[in-house]
Amino acid sequence: MRSLALILTAGLLVSACGEAPKPAANARVTLKLSLPDDGGMVRDERVVVRGTVSPADASVRVGGEDAEVDGGEFSKEVALAPGGNVIDISASSPGRRPATDAVRVTRDMRVDVPNVVGQEVDPAKTAVGNVGLKVEEEQRGGWLDRVIPGTDHVCATRPAAGTPVDKGTTVTLVTQRECPTGP
Incomplete structure (x- = not known):
C-alpha cells in the first residue's frame, strides 16, 4: 500500500512539474491624472478632476461617483470641503486589474x-x-x-x-x- 501511495504521489509530482506555466496576472488598467495638481490650492467650492484611462472603455469613479469617459478621457466635477481634501480615483475594466490613484487639494477659504x-x-x-x-x-x-x-x-x-x-x-x-x- 505504501508503494502504491508513493507511486501515485510521484505521478502527481511529475504531472505537476510538466504542466504549462501559469499565465501572468491580467494586465492592469492604466490611469493617468492631468487635473488638478496634486497638493494644489484653490478657492473655488468645486474642482474638476480630469485624466486618461486605458482601455478607452474602462469605467472610472471619482470621489465615489461615476465619471464620464469619452475616448479614454474622463472628467468629473467634485465638491470641496474647506481645508484639505483627498479625492480618490479608481478605474476598472472587465478582465483587467483595477487601477487607483488619489489627488490632494486644499480649499483656501481666504x-x-x-x-x-x-x-x-x-x-x-x-x-x-x-x-x-x-x-x-x-x-x-x-x-x-x-x-x-x-x-x-x-x-x-x-x-x-x-x-x-x-x-x-x-x-x-x-x-x-x-x-x-x-x-
Whole structure:
C-alpha cells in the first residue's frame, strides 16, 4: 500500500512539474491624472478632476461617483470641503486589474482685500463688508477737513488691496478729503 501511495504521489509530482506555466496576472488598467495638481490650492467650492484611462472603455469613479469617459478621457466635477481634501480615483475594466490613484487639494477659504482706493468711504465700506471682512476707518487730514463739509475718500487700506486674508479680518480704510499723491 505504501508503494502504491508513493507511486501515485510521484505521478502527481511529475504531472505537476510538466504542466504549462501559469499565465501572468491580467494586465492592469492604466490611469493617468492631468487635473488638478496634486497638493494644489484653490478657492473655488468645486474642482474638476480630469485624466486618461486605458482601455478607452474602462469605467472610472471619482470621489465615489461615476465619471464620464469619452475616448479614454474622463472628467468629473467634485465638491470641496474647506481645508484639505483627498479625492480618490479608481478605474476598472472587465478582465483587467483595477487601477487607483488619489489627488490632494486644499480649499483656501481666504478672501482678497478688495481694491477700494479712490472710492468714497461709504461705498468702500460696503464693498469690504460684502466679502466678509470687518471695516475700521482711520481718518486723516487737518482739523479743517472735519469742520468743512466735503467727502472723504479711501487713500489706502491695511492690509493692502489684493492681500489674501481670513474672513472676519478687520481692514483699516485710511481716509482723507484729498489723498496725497507721489512719494
